[in-house]
Amino acid sequence: MKNLHTSAASSHDVPDTLRPALHPGASRAPLGVLLLGAVLSTGCGEPGTSLQARPVDAKGQGLTSLAATCQEIRTADPSAIDGEYTLHIGGDAKKPWTAWCNDMAGTPREYLSLMSGTNYSQYTVGGYTSGSSVRTYYAKVRIDPVTLRVFVADQTFAQSTGSLNHGGTLVTSMPYGVAMSCDNKASGVASLDLTGTPFAVAPHDFAVQGANGVGTTDYRAEGRRVNLTGGGYCGWNSWTPVWSPFNQTGGDQLHLEYRAPPVLAATCQEIRAANPSAVDGEYTLHVGGDQKKPWTAWCHDMAGTPREYLSLVSGTNYSQYTAGGSATGQNVRTDYAKVRIDPVTLRVSIADQTFAQSTGSLEHGGTPVTSMPYGEAMSCDGTASGVASIDLSGTPFAVAPHEFSLGGNSPAGTTTYSSEGRKVNLTGGGDCGWNRGSDPLHLEYRDAPVCMGQTAPGAYWQQYTFDSLSLDVDTSGCGFSETPMYFTSIGGTGYHWQTTGATSIILPTATGFRVIVRSPSSVTPAFASQYGWHLNWQAVPGSVRQPSLCTGQTTPGTTSWQQYGSDGLYLDVDTTACGYSAAPLYFTSLGGLDWHWRTTGATSIYQPTATGFRVYVWHRGTSITPVLANQLGWHLNWRAQPDGLRQSWNCTGRTPQGSTPWQQYTSDSLYVDVSTSGCAASGAPITSIGGTSEQWGLMGATSLYSPTPTGFRIYVRYPGSNLTPSLANQRGWHLNWNRR
Incomplete structure (x- = not known):
């Protein structure tokens, strides 16, 4: 895991000629021009303030009839942006649905947001195949608003884990609605869950196919949920007809039907009316039946007069x-x-x-x-x-x-x-x-409270050692009465991509924290000022349990670090309490008393699932043990958020695993331009990097260049290696991001 192609050299040995003093293509414009698009002040305002307006319903946009497609929305309003809009099947006022209109500046396409989080397809490894099981989770699916057919191969809002070899073909993703295996068993699985939408899967849309095909199809909740098993040697259960349904195979082959919008329970009485045998316990209610206002209620006396309690x-x-x-x-x-x-x-x-x-x-x-x-x-x-x-x-x-x-x-x-x-x-x-x-x-x-800000570019850095600087960040304006968890990224116009420490939190309190940033060579406050180095930060309370945000922290002093080589550790983080049914995006920072600012890897996410993830921390060239790490108070702050969020104040996304558009920069470094188009929030992003191997040794994945309201650039470097875009995608490297 530690060696990419060659053994990693010390970052101190990197010549200045390999460091982008400015990102490629950037002119030496005044600092204020270079930082356009970044958040320039701190603030904890309520969601929706000072942000781009959220897309509105089709009504009132100059339409002479109710819009049935996103193209009709754009025709009526050429300035319409990516986001949620109300469409109507065939222009029928009695058939509304909420569409995510994507690429409104180009070729508008309609997507259906999947509320439940339990939408995935899996090719289970074994038998004829080798590698690891491939599972693709879908946050949204592309739908033809006229025929109501789903484009099963569209993975614009999907994420995948695992990779396997199928007869010489590398499989890294699965189309929507496919369960497959090659182990002579129906070990492949898939789940389609349209709960919370006005659609159901049309009957008889699935069939067992392939060699020695076996499997089952289980329709539930009037077709809103379908569970599949499938396999053979090699066989599958999927929509028909198809051959080799893996990667991005398939067209508009899954047929949906419009059903009356489901009623979301607002009271415990409604829960009992729908299920007379319901017992006392926790249930998800929705304020006013609004799917965007869920909360966890304790329903009491369900056998008598149901009452709602807030835990x-x-x-x-x-x-x-x-x-x-x-x-x-x-x-x-x-x-x-x-x-x-x-x-x-x-x-x-x-x-x-x-x-x-x-x-x-x-x-x-x-x-x-x-x-x-x-x-x-x-x-x-x-x-x-x-x-x-x-x-x-x-x-x-x-x-x-x-x-x-x-x-x-x-x-x-x-x-x-x-x-x-x-x-x-x-x-x-x-x-x-x-x-x-x-x-x-x-x-x-209220949505989860998140306070955010940015230090003044180039200001307040203090000399710490000859190759490191410290920065004290004031967060007193947030008004926290208890110490929150801090998540950070570092911005500037050059050189910050090769530092470590910007995401390592020291001395956190309710009113601030410190970071120590280490450079591969000597560095001074004047140098940091010259290149506009600054810290972007978000402060989040611990133990938040909401659909759009879940947070946690391992225990300082007793974190379950495990040895990995002489200079590395790993940590498995349990996020079961979040209650997610599909893998969310994870963002992290490393807390401690000292020395953690010299490490890499804490923001590199491995093996993400609905119930946890792993990080590897590399104290490059210096021995570290679990005992010493706990003596130094090393612990992980983490937050989990669903992929594809598009709230007016909060967006998440990621580049596609296996096909991120990495570009060559130097022999051991790459860059990628990340699009956040369709996100109304324009704050500086917080990032993490995902993959299947080696990303723990990267520098730069949380260092932002060229932030604008619609995107940003990231450079990553693995010192002493031979990096290529192809290799990065073979290892599944991709960027996760959150903007507020």
Whole structure:
């Protein structure tokens, strides 16, 4: 794994002639011109502010009838951009569907977004084939809006893992709706899941084919879900007719049918109505039945009168009546694990203590007090000694503004909202007085809070050693009350692609962090200033569990590092708690006390699945052990996001595995121009690199060049090797990206 073609030479031995002082084709324009398109200020505004407008429905665009195709959208509005639009089958107002219109500036094409995440095809290795099983996950499929046929070979919004040899042909991807194997068994599998869309798979669209073909086809949910098994020697189960259905074989051969749009449950009562045997537990509800507003509810008393509860992830939700003055006894504190919420109005019943526990008791004017409502701080000692904490971290909700007020005799107290409203800290008291929320307490639906920014180009770098610089990043404007996880990329006009350390986080706090960037040769703050080096950063709370974002961190000091050679380690990261059913995109940063800034590999993703991934960390030429890594506090921060997100404030994507358009730069380096077209968010990207081998030794995959609202460039280098675009694609190297 460590040797690409030749043994890796020390990065200190690289001559300056191999370093792009400017990216190819760039002129020595003023710095401000070179940085057009990058985010130039910090900010944590709510989604949608200062961003390109989101595409709108077909109505109101000058159309004389309802649009049936993306071409009709563009004809009515030539400035229309890639994004979601409402189309109507045959122009019929009763047959709407949400299409992703792609390549609106060229040849518009229609794609259907697959909501469930369980859409894949697999060629299972064995028997006649060698290598590893090939599985292709689909986030969207191309559909003909007139015939409703799916172009099964279109992999614009797909990602693949594995590779195998089929009779001398390299297989690296699978068309949509194919289960295949060559081991004389039906070990190939495929899943088609159109849940959340107004379409179903037409009946009788699949057949077992090939040599000694075997397999099964299982239609469910009125054709919205189809599970396939297939195989033989070699055989498959797929749409017909076809021969050798692998890589990008096939045309518009899968037929869909329009069905009335499904109704998404907004309440636990609706869950029970659809399934009378449903038991108490967690269910996904959607606010107002809106598929873009999911949340995880605990449905309680499903056998009686179903009620909805919101699980409080953080564990710091309590109300306290502090004893003293005329209130004699012990402090009364009630801790809440879940709160009851009205799923329609989003109001919390503050007195419901079904999932709460209390300690202490006191006398209040002759009345015994043994518990406190949610969101109330109280005392009778003449001071604001009562306390309360509301913490909705890890949920898609925030407390509405202006929900709290003082009351009682001589009331005193404070109300402190976090910047995004997910946390509220209260003090309250008087003689006797309190600070409490409205009853019921009003919440608002919010997407996951992500704060982002960029340091000033060329500024604030400090000398650390002769070949390294440090940078302290101020994130106090985010208003975090606890230390978030930080994810970074480095920008500039030259040379930063050959550094290490920009994604290694040191001394993180709620208000900032440090990075140390190491160069292959001597470097000074003046040099960094000359080439506009700057850090792009995103700050994300830990333990977020939302459909569009899941975050986590291995434990500093006890991370399960494993030895890999004398100077390398690897780590398997478990992301099962995210609940994804298909492999998301993973982004990482490496935390620790020291020395991790000298490594490569922490942002190189291996073996991504729905439940985890692996990273290899290379302390090139210097011995490292799991014990030493934990003594140094090395740990991995990670975030998972579905591929193909196109929210107005949040987009994800990746270059195609096996066919990324790498270009030769020098003998040991490549570059790629990454398109983010169709993304309304224009912040500086955060990146990671995926593949099947060797990417852990690369430099540059998180170093941005030429950022614009529609793309950016990345250079990668493996010192001392012989790199070619063909070799990079054989190893499956591809760029994952997120823009906000």
